Amino acid sequence: MAKKNTAQAPLTPAVLHILLALSTGGRHGYGIMKQVEADSQGKVKMGPGTLYGSMGRMMEAGLIRESDKRVDPEMDDERRIYYELTGAGRAALEAELMRYRGVVAVAEGRLAHGH
Amino acid sequence: MATNVAGRRYRTLYGMLLRLYPQPFRDRFGEGMTQTFHDLCREHGDGGRGLFGFALWTFCETLEGIVMENIMRMDQLGKTMLRVALGALAVWMVPLVASQFFEDWHWGVGGFVRVYVLFFLTGMVMALVARRMGVWSYKAGVGLALVAGFALGWSTMVQVADSGHPERLWYHSVLVVGAIGACLARLKAPGLAWTLFAMAATLALIAVMLPSGAPPYLARNMAIGHGVFVALFTVSGLLFRHASLAGLK
Numbered sequence: 001m002a003k004k005n006t007a008q009a010p011l012t013p014a015v016l017h018i019l020l021a022l023s024t025g026g027r028h029g030y031g032i033m034k035q036v037e038a039d040s041q042g043k044v045k046m047g048p049g050t051l052y053g054s055m056g057r058m059m060e061a062g063l064i065r066e067s068d069k070r071v072d073p074e075m076d077d078e079r080r081i082y083y084e085l086t087g088a089g090r091a092a093l094e095a096e097l098m099r100y101r102g103v104v105a106v107a108e109g110r111l112a113h114g115h
Numbered sequence: 116m117a118t119n120v121a122g123r124r125y126r127t128l129y130g131m132l133l134r135l136y137p138q139p140f141r142d143r144f145g146e147g148m149t150q151t152f153h154d155l156c157r158e159h160g161d162g163g164r165g166l167f168g169f170a171l172w173t174f175c176e177t178l179e180g181i182v183m184e185n186i187m188r189m190d191q192l193g194k195t196m197l198r199v200a201l202g203a204l205a206v207w208m209v210p211l212v213a214s215q216f217f218e219d220w221h222w223g224v225g226g227f228v229r230v231y232v233l234f235f236l237t238g239m240v241m242a243l244v245a246r247r248m249g250v251w252s253y254k255a256g257v258g259l260a261l262v263a264g265f266a267l268g269w270s271t272m273v274q275v276a277d278s279g280h281p282e283r284l285w286y287h288s289v290l291v292v293g294a295i296g297a298c299l300a301r302l303k304a305p306g307l308a309w310t311l312f313a314m315a316a317t318l319a320l321i322a323v324m325l326p327s328g329a330p331p332y333l334a335r336n337m338a339i340g341h342g343v344f345v346a347l348f349t350v351s352g353l354l355f356r357h358a359s360l361a362g363l364k
Binding site (some may be wrong): 023028029030033047048049051052053054055059075078080081 | 122140143144146149150151152154155172173176177179180181183184218
């Protein structure tokens with residue numbers, strides 16, 4: 001399947017949060033949700049429909065991949081499917097952060113001139 | 116204990132809901148989604164919070180995802196059908212709402228269903244025919260011809276039902292001319308232009324030949340109505356003529 005050049009395009013908030021949640025290592029679905037909630041200080045609450053819908057598109061775009069199925073030692077003895085970032089996913093996240101830095105720099109410059 | 120029972124029931128229902136996802140999506144994420152829902156139920160149960168509000172929100176949120184995934188995986192025809200169905204629904208709301216304000220408007224459930232089917236079929240014909248053609252004047256011609264034809268057929272039915280003049284069914288011969296012409300022309304622009312001109316001429320002929328039997332003030336309104344329909348069919352024919360001159364043979 002042809003992969004979109006998502007490293008160039010702005011990301012949706014859901015995709016950005018998922019990439020951010022996976023940036024420190026592989027997580028299962030519930031773990032991603034909890035990390036997104038923590039990263040956003042509880043402001044972003046993602047349900048399973050949004051999470052897995054976004055992950056489906058991210059997998060098709062080659063941003064994330066299924067890593068393995070294993071037990072989460074902090075939860076119980078059930079095996080869960082883990083997901084992790086790909087190289088393209090990390091590049092897309094870095095490109096998005098660069099874009100944010102650029103926006104912040106412009107905004108700060110404008111505000112500084114305004115005062 | 117009660118939370119566990121409710122949790123099991125919600126998990127069963129959630130599993131059933133997930134079956135509405137397209138098969139490839141379900142194969143890929145069904146297990147993970149079930150597990151995640153299970154984890155969320157347990158989190159809520161452990162926190163001593165009720166499950167109903169959480170389950171309702173999750174079901175709605177998942178349902179939204181199901182709709183999105185199914186739309187994304189639809190082929191072009193499916194998307195067209197969905198758009199037409201929603202458009203027909205919007206138009207259908209007009210008589211539905213209007214019927215609430217007129218006491219003598221008694222269509223019944225069957226009448227409303229037939230009207231919706233009529234709207235939907237008209238929309239589908241327009242969408243399918245217009246989709247094949249890239250010229251704007253062809254699309255506009257199809258739209259105008261269908262709207263005018265639909266309105267003529269509709270008003271004839273209403274008039275026959277209200278006035279009890281079966282001879283007014285002659286107006287349907289205009290639609291017959293249109294159907295035969297469209298078939299003979301094989302939906303090509305030059306032939307359709309002549310078909311629409313023929314429809315306009317047929318309608319004008321009927322308007323002149325058929326005695327209206329209406330009082331003068333109504334006869335004037337009828338004449339205006341005939342004039343409008345003749346103009347609509349003529350304009351539609353001119354649009355097809357423009358399309359044929361634009362190279363759409």
